[in-house]
Amino acid sequence: MTLSNHCPDLETFIDGVRSRNPGQDEFIQAVRDVAQDIIPFVRDNPEYNEGEILRRIAEPDRIVSFRVCWEDDDHNIRVERGWRVQNNNAVGPYKGGLRFSDNVTESVLKFLAFEQTFKNSLTGLPMGGGKGGSNFNPKGKSDREVMRFCQSFMTELYRHIGPDTDVPAGDIGVGSREIGYLFGQYKRLTGRWEGALTGKASEYGGSELRTEATGYGVVYFLREMLSRKDEELDGKTAVVSGSGNVALHAAEKLIAEGAKVLTLSDSDGFIHDPDGIDQDKLDWVKTLKTEKRGRISEYAEEYNGAEFHQDKAPWQVDCDLAVPCATQNELDEDGAEALLDNDVLAVVEGANMPSTTEAAERFREAGILFGPAKAANAGGVAVSGLEMSQNSGRVSWEHEKLDSMLTELMQDIHGKCVESGEGEDGAVDYVRGANIAGFRRVADAMLAFGVV
Ligand code: NDP
Ligand code: 2IT
Numbered sequence: 001m002t003l004s005n006h007c008p009d010l011e012t013f014i015d016g017v018r019s020r021n022p023g024q025d026e027f028i029q030a031v032r033d034v035a036q037d038i039i040p041f042v043r044d045n046p047e048y049n050e051g052e053i054l055r056r057i058a059e060p061d062r063i064v065s066f067r068v069c070w071e072d073d074d075h076n077i078r079v080e081r082g083w084r085v086q087n088n089n090a091v092g093p094y095k096g097g098l099r100f101s102d103n104v105t106e107s108v109l110k111f112l113a114f115e116q117t118f119k120n121s122l123t124g125l126p127m128g129g130g131k132g133g134s135n136f137n138p139k140g141k142s143d144r145e146v147m148r149f150c151q152s153f154m155t156e157l158y159r160h161i162g163p164d165t166d167v168p169a170g171d172i173g174v175g176s177r178e179i180g181y182l183f184g185q186y187k188r189l190t191g192r193w194e195g196a197l198t199g200k201a202s203e204y205g206g207s208e209l210r211t212e213a214t215g216y217g218v219v220y221f222l223r224e225m226l227s228r229k230d231e232e233l234d235g236k237t238a239v240v241s242g243s244g245n246v247a248l249h250a251a252e253k254l255i256a257e258g259a260k261v262l263t264l265s266d267s268d269g270f271i272h273d274p275d276g277i278d279q280d281k282l283d284w285v286k287t288l289k290t291e292k293r294g295r296i297s298e299y300a301e302e303y304n305g306a307e308f309h310q311d312k313a314p315w316q317v318d319c320d321l322a323v324p325c326a327t328q329n330e331l332d333e334d335g336a337e338a339l340l341d342n343d344v345l346a347v348v349e350g351a352n353m354p355s356t357t358e359a360a361e362r363f364r365e366a367g368i369l370f371g372p373a374k375a376a377n378a379g380g381v382a383v384s385g386l387e388m389s390q391n392s393g394r395v396s397w398e399h400e401k402l403d404s405m406l407t408e409l410m411q412d413i414h415g416k417c418v419e420s421g422e423g424e425d426g427a428v429d430y431v432r433g434a435n436i437a438g439f440r441r442v443a444d445a446m447l448a449f450g451v452v
Pocket of ligand 1: 245265326352
């Protein structure tokens with residue numbers, strides 16, 4: 001028997017993905033963004049082609065979908081849908097967040113689980129890729145409603161997860177409140193205290209620095225990109241989108257490094273503060289967002305000189321650095337053009353797939369520093385991996401130790417991107433570097449396992 005070494009071109013490969021996943025636009029987009037670099041790579045490395053590795057990673061190991069019933073405060077019965085996409089566990093247990101938002105679909109969770117597989121591989125830690133969530137929208141719900149939903153969701157999910165099987169965490173709409181309710185129900189159902197979820201509060205096994213890790217890690221990655229070009233963060237202006245966990249901690253670290261943060265946003269629009277958002281103002285936003293669950297527009301009522309721009313994204317604001325930290329496809333081609341017209345120096349992705357395919361192409365063509373999500377925002381899941389280690393070892397590490405581990409992890413990921421993405425002219429294509437380095441580790445493991 002001879003092995004086939006036929007390698008499809010990108011469009012043929014994507015046609016196949018499209019026909020097997022009809023209407024799943026986000027998933028098809030995420031696969032295309034990886035395949036554009038991996039197809040040329042496997043042409044030069046035929047063992048991966050013969051193993052059909054990319055085709056296999058783009059087919060989730062399994063998807064569990066289930067009904068979630070809960071009762072609201074007015075005693076109405078509500079019915080939502082829950083999912084867990086277990087994409088690939090070649091290099092460790094499935095690992096990835098849970099997203100609660102009314103725009104969650106199977107396509108969104110499949111794209112996120114696919115991306116997570118490469119991201120987790122880049123960390124070098126033993127974590128496969130998964131993602132889950134629900135179309136339940138926690139906005140405007142009482143704490144008790146959120147609790148009842150989380151308990152019902154976990155009553156189905158618990159049988160599919162565990163510290164050596166699949167370890168969920170937070171994502172959009174799932175923060176420490178939701179993780180508390182989910183973990184409480186997991187513990188109640190299984191009778192076991194074990195690290196089946198990360199992002200827990202420090203009182204019950206959560207890791208120091210997990211809350212800050214994604215946003216801080218984004219800035220550590222950005223610092224590495226800049227320093228390779230003899231640039232630094234001090235004195236740069238930055239446009240940040242979002243005002244959730246990732247955005248606020250990215251902004252916090254940017255401020256600490258001497259950058260001037262000009263914007264934050266939410267799904268209603270963005271605020272622009274030409275004086276810069278300092279740590280005091282940021283603390284006010286943290287309270288607004290996490291305790292009061294308010295809207296970013298309130299910032300412009302609180303601080304003179306700041307303006308709120310309804311239903312707009314912040315990409316027209318002149319800046320040196322752009323840090324999209326809200327959601328997928330929030331930065332389109334027009335946004336990319338505006339940033340490039342304003343001579344943006346670097347774009348670094350805090351959110352998952354925030355740039356559309358066209359926007360990412362514009363950044364790559366322009367040759368600016370462009371840090372893709374799967375590398376730049378990997379600090380969050382990396383500290384989740386460290387939370388898993390602490391839970392199994394029954395230890396807890398100090399903040400400073402974790403911060404230096406996170407710094408090293410982000411430097412290491414940056415180094416892998418440079419190694420696999422550096423061109424002959426010395427310029428680094430971080431997208432290609434992250435795709436190839438993330439792919440190679442998973443692919444080597446899959447080849448070792450044979451055809452399974
Ligand atoms: P949060 O729920 O804490 O915050 C989400 C932020 O994004 C909010 O400001 C929210 O505004 C805004 N947002 C959500 N949906 C939209 C939308 N459709 N249009 C405009 N703004 C929107 O989530 P996180 O900060 O945790 O996650 C943000 C991004 O970072 C996501 O892409 C997530 O996948 C990614 N990420 C998160 C990690 C983590 O550790 N938490 C790790 C790596 C990546 P509003 O309140 O109006 O909805
Ligand atoms: O997208 C992501 O990397 C996350 N939401 C964090 C996942 C995790 O398991 O910590």
